[in-house]
Amino acid sequence: MTKTIEEINLKIKKGEAVVFTAEEIIGVVKEKGLQRVAEEVDVVTTGTFGPMCSSGAYFNIGHSKPRIKLGGGRTYLNDVPAYTGLAAVDLFLGATATPDDDPRNKVHPGEFNYGGGHVIEELVAGKDIRLEATAYSTDCYPRKKLETWINIKDLNEAVLFNVRNAYQNYNVAANLSNKTIYTYMGILKPNLGNITYCSAGQLSPLLNDPYYKTIGIGTKIFLGGGIGYVAWQGTQFNPTVARTEGGVPKGGAGTLAVIGDLKQMSPRWLVGTSMLGYGPTLTVGIGVPIPILSEEILQYTTVTDDQIIGTVIDYSDAYPNLKNQPVGEVTYAQLKSGKVTIQGKKVPTASLSSYPRAVEIATTLKDWIKTGKFELTQPVASLPGTESGLKFKPLNERPIAP
Amino acid sequence: MVDKKIVLRFPKRLVDRPIVSRLIKDHDLEFNILKASVTQDEEGLMVLELKGKQEEYDKGIAFLKEAGVILESLSQNVTRNEARCTHCGACITVCPVGAFELDTVTRQTSFHDKKCIACGICIKACPPRAMELHF
Numbered sequence: 001m002t003k004t005i006e007e008i009n010l011k012i013k014k015g016e017a018v019v020f021t022a023e024e025i026i027g028v029v030k031e032k033g034l035q036r037v038a039e040e041v042d043v044v045t046t047g048t049f050g051p052m053c054s055s056g057a058y059f060n061i062g063h064s065k066p067r068i069k070l071g072g073g074r075t076y077l078n079d080v081p082a083y084t085g086l087a088a089v090d091l092f093l094g095a096t097a098t099p100d101d102d103p104r105n106k107v108h109p110g111e112f113n114y115g116g117g118h119v120i121e122e123l124v125a126g127k128d129i130r131l132e133a134t135a136y137s138t139d140c141y142p143r144k145k146l147e148t149w150i151n152i153k154d155l156n157e158a159v160l161f162n163v164r165n166a167y168q169n170y171n172v173a174a175n176l177s178n179k180t181i182y183t184y185m186g187i188l189k190p191n192l193g194n195i196t197y198c199s200a201g202q203l204s205p206l207l208n209d210p211y212y213k214t215i216g217i218g219t220k221i222f223l224g225g226g227i228g229y230v231a232w233q234g235t236q237f238n239p240t241v242a243r244t245e246g247g248v249p250k251g252g253a254g255t256l257a258v259i260g261d262l263k264q265m266s267p268r269w270l271v272g273t274s275m276l277g278y279g280p281t282l283t284v285g286i287g288v289p290i291p292i293l294s295e296e297i298l299q300y301t302t303v304t305d306d307q308i309i310g311t312v313i314d315y316s317d318a319y320p321n322l323k324n325q326p327v328g329e330v331t332y333a334q335l336k337s338g339k340v341t342i343q344g345k346k347v348p349t350a351s352l353s354s355y356p357r358a359v360e361i362a363t364t365l366k367d368w369i370k371t372g373k374f375e376l377t378q379p380v381a382s383l384p385g386t387e388s389g390l391k392f393k394p395l396n397e398r399p400i401a402p
Numbered sequence: 403m404v405d406k407k408i409v410l411r412f413p414k415r416l417v418d419r420p421i422v423s424r425l426i427k428d429h430d431l432e433f434n435i436l437k438a439s440v441t442q443d444e445e446g447l448m449v450l451e452l453k454g455k456q457e458e459y460d461k462g463i464a465f466l467k468e469a470g471v472i473l474e475s476l477s478q479n480v481t482r483n484e485a486r487c488t489h490c491g492a493c494i495t496v497c498p499v500g501a502f503e504l505d506t507v508t509r510q511t512s513f514h515d516k517k518c519i520a521c522g523i524c525i526k527a528c529p530p531r532a533m534e535l536h537f
Binding site for chain 2: 049050051109111113186187189193194195196271272273274275276283336337338348349350351352353354355356357359
Protein backbone atom coordinates (compact mmCIF):
# COMPACT_ATOMS: atom_id res chain seq x y z
CA MET A 1 0.00 0.00 0.00
CA THR A 2 1.32 3.42 -0.87
CA LYS A 3 -0.19 6.85 -0.50
CA THR A 4 0.96 10.24 -1.71
CA ILE A 5 1.09 13.53 0.13
CA GLU A 6 -1.28 14.98 -2.50
CA GLU A 7 -3.88 12.32 -1.67
CA ILE A 8 -3.50 13.00 2.04
CA ASN A 9 -3.82 16.76 1.52
CA LEU A 10 -7.06 16.25 -0.41
CA LYS A 11 -8.46 14.47 2.64
CA ILE A 12 -7.13 17.18 4.96
CA LYS A 13 -8.85 19.88 2.90
CA LYS A 14 -12.14 18.02 3.28
CA GLY A 15 -11.62 17.61 7.03
CA GLU A 16 -11.50 13.84 6.59
CA ALA A 17 -7.90 13.05 7.43
CA VAL A 18 -7.31 10.32 10.01
CA VAL A 19 -4.60 11.52 12.37
CA PHE A 20 -3.03 10.13 15.55
CA THR A 21 -0.16 11.27 17.72
CA ALA A 22 2.97 9.13 17.84
CA GLU A 23 1.92 7.98 21.30
CA GLU A 24 -1.65 7.06 20.31
CA ILE A 25 -0.56 5.20 17.17
CA ILE A 26 1.25 2.61 19.29
CA GLY A 27 -2.03 1.36 20.75
CA VAL A 28 -3.92 1.69 17.46
CA VAL A 29 -1.47 -0.55 15.57
CA LYS A 30 -1.31 -3.05 18.43
CA GLU A 31 -5.08 -3.38 18.26
CA LYS A 32 -5.72 -3.38 14.51
CA GLY A 33 -2.43 -4.48 12.96
CA LEU A 34 0.03 -2.67 10.73
CA GLN A 35 -1.54 -3.38 7.34
CA ARG A 36 -5.01 -2.15 8.20
CA VAL A 37 -3.83 0.92 10.05
CA ALA A 38 -1.46 1.88 7.22
CA GLU A 39 -4.45 2.04 4.90
CA GLU A 40 -6.69 3.90 7.35
CA VAL A 41 -4.33 6.42 8.95
CA ASP A 42 -3.05 9.42 7.01
CA VAL A 43 -0.76 11.28 9.41
CA VAL A 44 1.08 10.64 12.67
CA THR A 45 2.08 13.75 14.59
CA THR A 46 5.18 14.06 16.75
CA GLY A 47 6.30 16.68 19.25
CA THR A 48 9.14 17.79 21.47
CA PHE A 49 9.76 20.63 23.92
CA GLY A 50 13.25 20.97 25.29
CA PRO A 51 16.19 23.36 25.57
CA MET A 52 17.73 23.86 22.12
CA CYS A 53 20.81 26.04 22.31
CA SER A 54 21.50 26.48 18.61
CA SER A 55 18.47 28.70 18.22
CA GLY A 56 18.11 32.34 17.41
CA ALA A 57 16.26 34.93 15.41
CA TYR A 58 17.08 37.60 12.90
CA PHE A 59 15.36 40.93 12.56
CA ASN A 60 15.10 43.93 10.30
CA ILE A 61 14.34 46.89 12.52
CA GLY A 62 13.73 49.46 9.81
CA HIS A 63 15.78 52.59 9.12
CA SER A 64 16.17 55.48 11.51
CA LYS A 65 16.41 59.15 10.59
CA PRO A 66 19.23 59.77 9.88
CA ARG A 67 20.22 56.26 8.92
CA ILE A 68 22.50 54.08 11.01
CA LYS A 69 24.60 51.09 10.00
CA LEU A 70 24.55 48.55 12.83
CA GLY A 71 27.15 46.32 11.16
CA GLY A 72 30.66 46.89 12.44
CA GLY A 73 29.33 48.50 15.62
CA ARG A 74 27.83 47.07 18.79
CA THR A 75 24.16 46.46 19.43
CA TYR A 76 22.48 45.27 22.61
CA LEU A 77 18.92 44.10 23.13
CA ASN A 78 18.08 44.47 26.85
CA ASP A 79 21.85 44.44 27.46
CA VAL A 80 22.27 41.17 25.54
CA PRO A 81 24.73 41.49 22.64
CA ALA A 82 23.33 40.84 19.17
CA TYR A 83 25.28 40.06 16.03
CA THR A 84 25.32 42.85 13.48
CA GLY A 85 27.72 41.68 10.78
CA LEU A 86 24.96 41.95 8.17
CA ALA A 87 23.32 44.77 6.28
CA ALA A 88 22.57 48.11 7.93
CA VAL A 89 19.51 47.30 10.00
CA ASP A 90 19.62 43.51 9.94
CA LEU A 91 20.73 41.77 13.13
CA PHE A 92 20.84 38.28 14.61
CA LEU A 93 20.28 37.30 18.22
CA GLY A 94 21.40 33.92 19.50
CA ALA A 95 19.67 32.06 22.33
CA THR A 96 22.83 31.70 24.42
CA ALA A 97 24.00 35.32 24.12
CA THR A 98 24.84 36.60 27.60
CA PRO A 99 24.98 40.18 28.94
CA ASP A 100 28.56 41.50 29.19
CA ASP A 101 28.45 42.30 32.85
CA ASP A 102 25.87 40.47 34.89
CA PRO A 103 27.42 40.09 38.38
CA ARG A 104 25.27 37.03 38.99
CA ASN A 105 27.20 35.19 36.29
CA LYS A 106 30.68 36.06 37.48
CA VAL A 107 31.20 33.40 40.14
CA HIS A 108 30.80 29.72 39.26
CA PRO A 109 28.12 28.40 39.11
CA GLY A 110 26.68 31.50 37.49
CA GLU A 111 22.91 31.95 37.45
CA PHE A 112 22.52 33.11 33.83
CA ASN A 113 19.04 34.35 34.55
CA TYR A 114 18.85 36.40 31.38
CA GLY A 115 20.17 36.00 27.87
CA GLY A 116 19.26 35.81 24.20
CA GLY A 117 16.59 33.16 24.75
CA HIS A 118 14.83 35.40 27.28
CA VAL A 119 14.88 38.36 24.89
CA ILE A 120 13.31 36.19 22.19
CA GLU A 121 10.60 35.03 24.61
CA GLU A 122 9.83 38.62 25.62
CA LEU A 123 9.77 39.79 22.02
CA VAL A 124 7.33 37.06 21.01
CA ALA A 125 5.22 37.95 24.05
CA GLY A 126 4.84 41.43 22.61
CA LYS A 127 6.99 43.22 25.18
CA ASP A 128 9.01 46.31 24.37
CA ILE A 129 12.75 45.61 24.15
CA ARG A 130 15.53 48.18 24.62
CA LEU A 131 17.80 48.46 21.61
CA GLU A 132 21.08 50.29 22.23
CA ALA A 133 23.55 50.60 19.38
CA THR A 134 26.78 52.38 18.64
CA ALA A 135 27.95 52.49 15.07
CA TYR A 136 30.71 53.38 12.64
CA SER A 137 29.44 56.47 10.94
CA THR A 138 29.63 56.52 7.13
CA ASP A 139 28.63 59.13 4.58
CA CYS A 140 25.51 57.17 3.71
CA TYR A 141 24.80 56.02 7.27
CA PRO A 142 25.93 58.97 9.36
CA ARG A 143 24.31 58.15 12.70
CA LYS A 144 26.61 56.97 15.50
CA LYS A 145 24.21 56.13 18.28
CA LEU A 146 20.71 54.72 18.57
CA GLU A 147 18.74 54.07 21.77
CA THR A 148 15.16 53.03 21.17
CA TRP A 149 12.42 50.72 22.34
CA ILE A 150 11.47 48.15 19.74
CA ASN A 151 8.44 45.91 19.54
CA ILE A 152 7.91 42.84 17.38
CA LYS A 153 4.87 44.33 15.66
CA ASP A 154 6.96 47.22 14.33
CA LEU A 155 9.80 45.10 12.98
CA ASN A 156 9.85 44.49 9.24
CA GLU A 157 11.02 40.97 9.76
CA ALA A 158 11.33 38.84 12.87
CA VAL A 159 12.31 35.34 11.82
CA LEU A 160 13.12 32.45 14.11
CA PHE A 161 16.03 30.60 12.54
CA ASN A 162 17.38 27.72 14.58
CA VAL A 163 20.42 26.01 13.11
CA ARG A 164 20.14 22.90 15.26
CA ASN A 165 16.89 21.66 16.82
CA ALA A 166 15.01 18.42 17.42
CA TYR A 167 17.99 16.19 18.13
CA GLN A 168 17.33 12.60 17.17
CA ASN A 169 18.18 11.02 20.53
CA TYR A 170 20.75 12.54 22.83
CA ASN A 171 23.28 11.64 25.52
CA VAL A 172 22.09 10.57 28.92
CA ALA A 173 24.20 12.39 31.52
CA ALA A 174 25.79 11.18 34.73
CA ASN A 175 28.57 12.34 37.05
CA LEU A 176 31.22 9.85 38.15
CA SER A 177 33.35 12.37 40.04
CA ASN A 178 33.01 13.25 43.71
CA LYS A 179 31.92 16.86 43.17
CA THR A 180 28.62 18.28 41.96
CA ILE A 181 28.90 19.54 38.38
CA TYR A 182 26.77 22.09 36.55
CA THR A 183 26.14 21.26 32.91
CA TYR A 184 23.71 21.89 30.08
CA MET A 185 22.16 18.61 31.16
CA GLY A 186 21.41 20.16 34.54
CA ILE A 187 22.92 19.73 37.98
CA LEU A 188 24.64 16.34 38.19
CA LYS A 189 25.24 14.98 41.66
CA PRO A 190 28.51 13.22 42.48
CA ASN A 191 29.14 9.48 42.35
CA LEU A 192 26.19 8.70 40.04
CA GLY A 193 23.93 10.69 42.35
CA ASN A 194 21.45 11.32 39.55
CA ILE A 195 21.03 10.89 35.80
CA THR A 196 19.42 13.33 33.40
CA TYR A 197 18.07 12.84 29.90
CA CYS A 198 16.59 15.11 27.28
CA SER A 199 14.30 13.63 24.65
CA ALA A 200 10.61 13.21 23.99
CA GLY A 201 11.38 9.55 23.30
CA GLN A 202 8.51 7.83 21.49
CA LEU A 203 6.99 11.25 20.62
CA SER A 204 10.22 12.69 19.27
CA PRO A 205 10.06 13.79 15.61
CA LEU A 206 13.19 12.21 14.16
CA LEU A 207 12.91 9.08 16.32
CA ASN A 208 9.62 8.40 14.54
CA ASP A 209 11.24 8.75 11.10
CA PRO A 210 14.68 7.38 11.93
CA TYR A 211 15.97 7.15 8.34
CA TYR A 212 14.52 10.53 7.28
CA LYS A 213 12.19 8.99 4.71
CA THR A 214 9.49 11.63 5.04
CA ILE A 215 11.05 14.59 6.86
CA GLY A 216 13.18 16.71 4.52
CA ILE A 217 13.98 20.25 3.47
CA GLY A 218 10.71 22.13 3.12
CA THR A 219 8.69 19.95 5.51
CA LYS A 220 6.07 22.13 7.13
CA ILE A 221 6.08 21.90 10.93
CA PHE A 222 4.67 23.27 14.19
CA LEU A 223 7.35 25.67 15.40
CA GLY A 224 7.16 27.84 18.52
CA GLY A 225 3.35 27.76 18.48
CA GLY A 226 3.04 28.72 14.83
CA ILE A 227 4.08 27.41 11.43
CA GLY A 228 7.67 26.74 10.44
CA TYR A 229 9.64 24.76 7.91
CA VAL A 230 12.66 22.51 7.89
CA ALA A 231 15.32 24.67 6.23
CA TRP A 232 18.29 22.34 6.16
CA GLN A 233 19.89 19.54 8.07
CA GLY A 234 20.79 20.79 11.53
CA THR A 235 24.42 21.13 12.58
CA GLN A 236 26.21 18.01 13.79
CA PHE A 237 23.91 15.90 11.62
CA ASN A 238 25.16 12.37 12.16
CA PRO A 239 23.17 9.68 10.33
CA THR A 240 25.87 7.01 10.63
CA VAL A 241 25.71 6.64 14.43
CA ALA A 242 25.20 3.08 15.77
CA ARG A 243 21.55 1.98 15.60
CA THR A 244 19.40 -0.83 17.00
CA GLU A 245 17.89 -3.39 14.65
CA GLY A 246 14.78 -1.26 14.43
CA GLY A 247 16.87 1.61 13.06
CA VAL A 248 16.75 3.65 16.27
CA PRO A 249 20.04 5.52 16.81
CA LYS A 250 21.73 4.84 20.14
CA GLY A 251 23.16 8.32 20.45
CA GLY A 252 22.69 11.79 18.97
CA ALA A 253 22.05 11.35 15.24
CA GLY A 254 20.04 13.64 12.96
CA THR A 255 19.10 17.26 13.71
CA LEU A 256 16.97 19.88 11.96
CA ALA A 257 17.61 23.50 11.02
CA VAL A 258 14.20 25.18 11.17
CA ILE A 259 12.81 28.54 10.21
CA GLY A 260 9.55 30.42 10.71
CA ASP A 261 7.93 33.81 11.17
CA LEU A 262 8.38 34.76 14.82
CA LYS A 263 5.37 37.10 14.62
CA GLN A 264 2.94 34.17 14.55
CA MET A 265 4.61 32.24 17.36
CA SER A 266 3.82 32.21 21.07
CA PRO A 267 5.83 32.56 24.30
CA ARG A 268 4.29 29.31 25.59
CA TRP A 269 6.46 27.51 23.01
CA LEU A 270 9.59 29.68 23.11
CA VAL A 271 10.68 29.89 26.73
CA GLY A 272 13.80 31.68 27.95
CA THR A 273 15.74 29.12 29.96
CA SER A 274 18.64 29.25 32.43
CA MET A 275 21.01 26.36 33.06
CA LEU A 276 22.85 26.99 36.34
CA GLY A 277 26.59 27.18 35.89
CA TYR A 278 26.27 26.83 32.13
CA GLY A 279 24.35 29.66 30.46
CA PRO A 280 21.05 30.93 29.13
CA THR A 281 19.27 29.24 26.26
CA LEU A 282 15.86 28.84 24.63
CA THR A 283 13.37 26.01 25.11
CA VAL A 284 11.66 25.40 21.76
CA GLY A 285 8.47 23.56 20.88
CA ILE A 286 8.54 21.63 17.61
CA GLY A 287 6.06 19.22 16.07
CA VAL A 288 6.55 17.34 12.81
CA PRO A 289 3.76 15.58 10.91
CA ILE A 290 4.65 12.21 9.38
CA PRO A 291 2.58 11.26 6.34
CA ILE A 292 1.80 7.54 6.39
CA LEU A 293 2.87 6.77 2.84
CA SER A 294 3.58 3.08 3.41
CA GLU A 295 3.51 0.31 6.00
CA GLU A 296 7.23 0.78 6.53
CA ILE A 297 6.77 4.41 7.49
CA LEU A 298 3.93 3.50 9.82
CA GLN A 299 6.12 0.83 11.43
CA TYR A 300 8.69 3.44 12.38
CA THR A 301 6.08 5.59 14.10
CA THR A 302 5.13 2.75 16.44
CA VAL A 303 8.49 2.98 18.21
CA THR A 304 8.09 2.82 21.98
CA ASP A 305 10.22 4.16 24.83
CA ASP A 306 11.52 0.70 25.66
CA GLN A 307 12.93 0.38 22.14
CA ILE A 308 14.86 3.63 22.35
CA ILE A 309 18.31 3.27 23.87
CA GLY A 310 20.10 6.10 25.63
CA THR A 311 23.87 5.95 26.09
CA VAL A 312 24.96 7.13 29.53
CA ILE A 313 27.97 9.46 29.39
CA ASP A 314 30.07 10.75 32.26
CA TYR A 315 29.95 14.54 32.15
CA SER A 316 32.69 15.05 34.75
CA ASP A 317 35.54 13.65 32.70
CA ALA A 318 34.67 11.65 29.58
CA TYR A 319 32.47 14.33 28.03
CA PRO A 320 34.65 17.43 28.63
CA ASN A 321 37.80 15.55 27.61
CA LEU A 322 36.29 14.04 24.48
CA LYS A 323 36.83 10.48 25.68
CA ASN A 324 34.73 7.72 24.20
CA GLN A 325 33.97 5.83 27.43
CA PRO A 326 30.22 5.27 27.82
CA VAL A 327 29.06 4.33 31.32
CA GLY A 328 26.24 2.11 30.11
CA GLU A 329 23.04 1.90 28.09
CA VAL A 330 19.48 2.32 29.30
CA THR A 331 16.10 2.46 27.58
CA TYR A 332 13.92 5.55 27.75
CA ALA A 333 11.26 3.43 29.44
CA GLN A 334 13.72 2.75 32.23
CA LEU A 335 14.69 6.42 32.41
CA LYS A 336 11.04 7.47 32.63
CA SER A 337 10.35 5.02 35.45
CA GLY A 338 12.31 7.34 37.72
CA LYS A 339 15.19 5.00 38.56
CA VAL A 340 17.76 3.06 36.57
CA THR A 341 20.41 0.59 37.66
CA ILE A 342 23.89 1.56 36.52
CA GLN A 343 27.10 -0.10 37.74
CA GLY A 344 25.01 -1.97 40.28
CA LYS A 345 23.59 1.24 41.75
CA LYS A 346 19.96 2.44 41.70
CA VAL A 347 20.15 5.97 40.33
CA PRO A 348 17.23 8.46 40.28
CA THR A 349 16.52 10.03 36.88
CA ALA A 350 15.17 13.39 35.76
CA SER A 351 14.18 14.80 32.41
CA LEU A 352 15.02 18.22 30.97
CA SER A 353 12.55 17.88 28.13
CA SER A 354 8.86 18.26 28.96
CA TYR A 355 6.88 15.21 27.90
CA PRO A 356 3.46 16.75 28.76
CA ARG A 357 4.29 19.71 26.53
CA ALA A 358 5.42 17.36 23.74
CA VAL A 359 2.05 15.62 24.01
CA GLU A 360 0.33 19.00 23.78
CA ILE A 361 2.28 19.86 20.63
CA ALA A 362 1.54 16.54 18.92
CA THR A 363 -2.13 16.90 19.89
CA THR A 364 -2.32 20.50 18.69
CA LEU A 365 -0.76 19.58 15.36
CA LYS A 366 -3.21 16.67 15.09
CA ASP A 367 -6.11 19.10 15.61
CA TRP A 368 -4.75 21.55 13.03
CA ILE A 369 -4.55 18.76 10.45
CA LYS A 370 -7.93 17.23 11.28
CA THR A 371 -9.68 20.60 11.02
CA GLY A 372 -8.08 21.26 7.65
CA LYS A 373 -5.97 24.18 8.91
CA PHE A 374 -2.62 22.51 8.23
CA GLU A 375 -1.73 20.76 4.99
CA LEU A 376 1.46 18.78 4.53
CA THR A 377 4.25 19.78 2.19
CA GLN A 378 6.35 17.62 -0.10
CA PRO A 379 10.02 18.03 0.85
CA VAL A 380 12.08 19.68 -1.90
CA ALA A 381 15.24 17.78 -0.96
CA SER A 382 16.08 14.96 1.42
CA LEU A 383 18.23 15.05 4.49
CA PRO A 384 21.48 13.05 4.15
CA GLY A 385 20.75 9.39 4.88
CA THR A 386 23.05 6.68 6.20
CA GLU A 387 24.28 6.00 2.65
CA SER A 388 25.77 9.51 2.57
CA GLY A 389 28.47 8.32 4.96
CA LEU A 390 28.15 11.66 6.73
CA LYS A 391 29.81 11.57 10.13
CA PHE A 392 29.96 14.16 12.90
CA LYS A 393 33.71 14.77 13.29
CA PRO A 394 35.67 16.32 16.13
CA LEU A 395 37.81 19.39 15.43
CA ASN A 396 41.04 18.73 13.60
CA GLU A 397 43.03 21.07 15.78
CA ARG A 398 45.99 22.56 14.01
CA PRO A 399 47.73 25.02 16.35
CA ILE A 400 48.93 28.18 14.72
CA ALA A 401 52.74 28.30 14.85
CA PRO A 402 54.19 31.24 16.86
CA MET B 403 1.76 15.27 67.93
CA VAL B 404 2.42 18.11 65.55
CA ASP B 405 5.28 18.50 63.09
CA LYS B 406 5.41 21.96 61.53
CA LYS B 407 7.91 24.07 59.67
CA ILE B 408 7.82 27.77 60.47
CA VAL B 409 9.73 30.84 59.49
CA LEU B 410 10.71 33.13 62.36
CA ARG B 411 11.74 36.75 61.91
CA PHE B 412 13.51 38.27 64.88
CA PRO B 413 13.45 42.07 65.03
CA LYS B 414 16.79 43.75 65.82
CA ARG B 415 16.19 43.96 69.54
CA LEU B 416 15.71 40.19 69.85
CA VAL B 417 18.65 39.01 67.77
CA ASP B 418 20.96 38.42 70.76
CA ARG B 419 18.34 36.99 73.09
CA PRO B 420 17.89 33.26 73.66
CA ILE B 421 14.40 32.62 72.33
CA VAL B 422 14.53 29.19 70.68
CA SER B 423 16.15 27.59 73.74
CA ARG B 424 13.10 28.62 75.77
CA LEU B 425 10.91 26.66 73.35
CA ILE B 426 12.86 23.56 74.21
CA LYS B 427 13.26 24.11 77.93
CA ASP B 428 9.77 25.34 78.72
CA HIS B 429 7.68 23.48 76.14
CA ASP B 430 9.60 20.27 75.52
CA LEU B 431 9.54 20.73 71.75
CA GLU B 432 11.93 18.92 69.42
CA PHE B 433 13.51 21.24 66.97
CA ASN B 434 15.49 21.08 63.71
CA ILE B 435 17.13 24.26 62.46
CA LEU B 436 16.80 24.31 58.67
CA LYS B 437 18.12 27.80 58.18
CA ALA B 438 19.47 30.55 60.45
CA SER B 439 20.91 33.90 59.45
CA VAL B 440 21.19 37.51 60.41
CA THR B 441 20.09 39.79 57.59
CA GLN B 442 21.74 43.01 56.47
CA ASP B 443 19.25 44.98 58.56
CA GLU B 444 20.50 43.08 61.62
CA GLU B 445 17.33 41.12 61.88
CA GLY B 446 17.31 37.39 62.52
CA LEU B 447 15.80 34.86 60.14
CA MET B 448 15.28 31.25 61.12
CA VAL B 449 13.52 28.34 59.51
CA LEU B 450 12.61 25.86 62.19
CA GLU B 451 10.97 22.48 62.20
CA LEU B 452 9.13 21.97 65.50
CA LYS B 453 7.72 18.69 66.82
CA GLY B 454 5.79 18.10 70.00
CA LYS B 455 2.43 17.82 71.66
CA GLN B 456 -0.21 20.12 70.13
CA GLU B 457 -0.81 21.86 73.48
CA GLU B 458 2.86 22.60 74.04
CA TYR B 459 3.32 23.64 70.41
CA ASP B 460 0.47 26.16 70.75
CA LYS B 461 1.95 27.52 73.98
CA GLY B 462 5.36 27.76 72.29
CA ILE B 463 3.92 29.71 69.36
CA ALA B 464 2.09 32.03 71.76
CA PHE B 465 5.35 32.62 73.63
CA LEU B 466 7.16 33.49 70.39
CA LYS B 467 4.49 35.94 69.35
CA GLU B 468 4.46 37.60 72.77
CA ALA B 469 8.23 37.97 72.64
CA GLY B 470 7.80 39.89 69.39
CA VAL B 471 8.91 37.25 66.88
CA ILE B 472 7.05 37.39 63.56
CA LEU B 473 5.88 33.97 62.36
CA GLU B 474 5.01 32.61 58.93
CA SER B 475 4.22 29.17 57.66
CA LEU B 476 7.02 27.92 55.40
CA SER B 477 4.75 26.85 52.57
CA GLN B 478 4.21 30.53 51.79
CA ASN B 479 7.90 31.01 51.18
CA VAL B 480 8.77 28.72 48.28
CA THR B 481 6.17 28.87 45.56
CA ARG B 482 5.89 27.64 42.00
CA ASN B 483 4.82 30.03 39.29
CA GLU B 484 2.40 27.74 37.43
CA ALA B 485 2.50 29.95 34.33
CA ARG B 486 6.24 29.44 33.95
CA CYS B 487 6.52 25.78 34.95
CA THR B 488 6.86 23.68 31.80
CA HIS B 489 6.79 20.34 33.64
CA CYS B 490 10.20 19.38 32.33
CA GLY B 491 11.04 17.47 35.51
CA ALA B 492 14.54 18.86 36.08
CA CYS B 493 13.68 19.68 39.72
CA ILE B 494 12.94 16.12 40.72
CA THR B 495 16.46 14.88 41.46
CA VAL B 496 17.90 18.11 42.83
CA CYS B 497 15.47 18.48 45.72
CA PRO B 498 17.08 16.98 48.86
CA VAL B 499 13.73 16.13 50.46
CA GLY B 500 11.79 14.89 47.46
CA ALA B 501 9.27 17.75 47.46
CA PHE B 502 8.79 17.32 43.71
CA GLU B 503 6.91 14.31 42.46
CA LEU B 504 6.48 13.04 38.94
CA ASP B 505 3.08 11.67 37.95
CA THR B 506 4.07 8.65 35.88
CA VAL B 507 0.86 8.83 33.83
CA THR B 508 0.54 12.53 32.96
CA ARG B 509 4.35 13.06 33.29
CA GLN B 510 3.58 16.31 35.11
CA THR B 511 5.53 17.43 38.15
CA SER B 512 3.80 18.36 41.41
CA PHE B 513 5.35 20.50 44.11
CA HIS B 514 4.48 19.46 47.67
CA ASP B 515 5.12 22.65 49.59
CA LYS B 516 4.57 20.92 52.94
CA LYS B 517 7.74 18.84 52.40
CA CYS B 518 9.80 21.84 51.37
CA ILE B 519 12.54 22.98 53.74
CA ALA B 520 13.30 26.20 51.82
CA CYS B 521 16.88 25.17 51.04
CA GLY B 522 16.63 27.16 47.81
CA ILE B 523 18.38 24.68 45.49
CA CYS B 524 15.41 24.37 43.12
CA ILE B 525 15.25 28.14 42.66
CA LYS B 526 18.40 28.12 40.55
CA ALA B 527 17.99 24.59 39.24
CA CYS B 528 14.65 25.25 37.55
CA PRO B 529 15.43 25.98 33.87
CA PRO B 530 12.44 28.24 33.15
CA ARG B 531 12.92 29.85 36.60
CA ALA B 532 9.45 28.88 37.78
CA MET B 533 10.40 28.45 41.45
CA GLU B 534 10.30 31.55 43.60
CA LEU B 535 11.66 32.16 47.07
CA HIS B 536 10.03 34.84 49.19
CA PHE B 537 11.69 35.72 52.43
